[in-house]
Amino acid sequence: MSTEQQQFQLIEENELSLQLIDAQYALKDTHGQKNAKSLVILVNGIELAGKGEAVKQLREWVDPRYLRVKADQPRPLNERQTFWQPYARFIPAEGQIMVLFGNWYTDLLSTAMHVANPIDESMFDHYVEQMRAFEQDLKNNHVDVIKIWFDLPWKSLQKRLDDIDPSEMHWHRLHGLDWRSRKQYDAIQRLRQRFTEDWIIIDGEDVTRRDQQFAQTILAALKHCPDYPAKGSKTWSPASIPKALLQPSREPVDQNTYKDELKKLTRKVASAMRMDQRNVVIVFEGMDAAGKGGAIKRLVKKLDPREYEIHTIGAPEKYELRRPYLWRFWTKLQPEDKITIFDRSWYGRVLVERIEELISPAQWQASYAEINRFENDLIEAQTVIIKFWLAISKDEQAERFKAREQTPHKRFKITDEDWRNRERWEDYLQAAADMFEHTSTDQAPWHVIATDEKDSARLQILKTILKQLGVS
């Protein structure tokens, strides 16, 4: 009997059920509040150790309406998709509980065990590290994660295999492993030791204790109230604002040169994006009227709409607000999307949400690292990310605002909010400067483009994309 099992006492069944239901309802009621959270339960383990049975028993003790169980066949990790992409849409909203039978660890184990060319140890450890970082980001964003490994000694497993009705064997045959093989059993145990150190290990030998330990673990997780810091770092020092933001340069371009160049570059960029073996993600941020729309228009000029997708990002919907901030981007980016353009993006977190004080300093300060990890995961899954900040001067913005107001079919582009944002000009410059400082990475640097001269800005954007795609 393991140490974990000795530490808990059996609770009378009805009493345990009552406590679980109370805790479920308490969780549900946190919805919309400061301490709101959801719970993800990752379930893995040795075959026949009883993880299925334990989940079914749990379902009988709780109110099953508020416990979702999701199970998939394991899918080998794919070098063109991040490990979280297949699961992102199942991350529960505040107040909800989700049991993930199939999860990133299932995929990792399956990759290590099955594939003709298994990943090596350092790659395995690298994945585990990334997974833990992702889970930590979930936790920081009010999605609690608990990980449970159902274990079973070799001899017991063999005995259960002897006892089982062959007609019930179907589902573990599906998993494609031979549980009669000692070699394979040992390999799994060796592999799982590399990641289960922060897991709860449940011994599958004793059915009653197994189900109780599982349920009590969930109960404790439901009751657990994480402490989310509201204050930011005391040592936070704002970045200095680059000159390129304070005084965007003006380099007019001759109209004939512009037209020739533009024509050449739009073709070249279209072809470069199309031919690149990687997925291409292009992000546009910048002050209102800085020319994001016009730049995007030129960028896709020589593409067919079937080749790209443009996401125009505004305020999140309610169901998005009930999940981690990055969730709506996790679920938007699909591995099969070749070219994806963002007219505003996840950087809204450290721009408008910071400035309008929709989140605490602790939250936006934590977001930089989360965003970097998010982008890095994508980059490792063969995506190139190109980020533009379109820098306009305050005077030029005023002129464009006025011009828009005087053009009937452009009036929709200018609202009171735009004038209000303008009053926070300095704040936006500071936020942009901090954003460059913390999220300009070697692999996904920020490109600041001066846009007072629209034409030269557009050429420059296209040239930058070519350069980032390695096309000269």
Next chain:
Amino acid sequence: MSTEQQQFQLIEENELSLQLIDAQYALKDTHGQKNAKSLVILVNGIELAGKGEAVKQLREWVDPRYLRVKADQPRPLNERQTFWQPYARFIPAEGQIMVLFGNWYTDLLSTAMHVANPIDESMFDHYVEQMRAFEQDLKNNHVDVIKIWFDLPWKSLQKRLDDIDPSEMHWHRLHGLDWRSRKQYDAIQRLRQRFTEDWIIIDGEDVTRRDQQFAQTILAALKHCPDYPAKGSKTWSPASIPKALLQPSREPVDQNTYKDELKKLTRKVASAMRMDQRNVVIVFEGMDAAGKGGAIKRLVKKLDPREYEIHTIGAPEKYELRRPYLWRFWTKLQPEDKITIFDRSWYGRVLVERIEELISPAQWQASYAEINRFENDLIEAQTVIIKFWLAISKDEQAERFKAREQTPHKRFKITDEDWRNRERWEDYLQAAADMFEHTSTDQAPWHVIATDEKDSARLQILKTILKQLGVS
């Protein structure tokens, strides 16, 4: 020049843009109102007829934030999935506009053109009929659908192929068709004649007229205010209430027999569901406390949670309310889900929503046919649907309610709402009777199970499933 093209006048560009934007905002503002609607634009046509360009031009005239474009590679129709399953999640919410480049007609054409063993004409026409019925259901549920075919004569197509820069050819090579083949061109034209009679045909010859006609068609669709009937059929006659609902039978079963039978049947049912080549969908409806939860528990007893999914259906979320009622079921059922169990279901439309008057009589009366089409589409995609109504007597319900109130860990199962629903007992019986009358089809009949005796009810449910799966 086609007749359609002669009927419209060019509108000055800025004026057209202004009108489009105004219409977009008017659509957006209908959100939450009686006349709220969304717009789906299906775009298909001959390669190089300029559908991509027309959509890009439209994007420049409208406010691009409220126009989403979704394009996928065509995927051949699959006998295990309904034609709408790949697209259901892109059906827009009220106030939104969605252009679907890839759509069910793309898939239909691609199936007819590409597959080694193409579908025959009657199958082709059958699909077209189903697609039209689906679109009509969308329209009745406030999702307007317009279908636009971009046409191009053979000679012009050849000329455009001559003129095109080979580096830009990539994307139509993707579509896998040889547009230099007259035979193929003629085949496509012949096929599309079989479905485009209710489409807008746009001639791709003249670029300006093409883009204008496309934009003006969208404008007209945006302005179109469908008239949704609020009143139900004058000739609606309620079904007579079957005796099985009024006086559920009571057939006690001996405890030893019950245990033996249950053990045998749970194994048999598990194995039958597992082995069936089709997907299995099981629906439970019935009064509160009629024993849905207990029945489901026995049903899955011998299954592993990885083999099935249980959906417990409550009131819809806000983002679901902004879409057709069946949308949340379209998106829940995935072709790879082998066994899916619904604890309450889409029948809520003609039960609670009807009785609580959340919808008009016209709406619930129209729902029967929509539900039948929905189930029929699934059945044709190799799904077996088994529907249970658990019939309890009013006295037995009262006893179970009281027992629940006296059992701490079951108290969550009983709320004021349950007592209120009980007051509408007769209404529920009438709604159930009407539901049987209108949705008990040969392929998916309703099974009324008397549940005052829980044990015999459970056995009977299991036996019914075996029978429906063709296992004796």
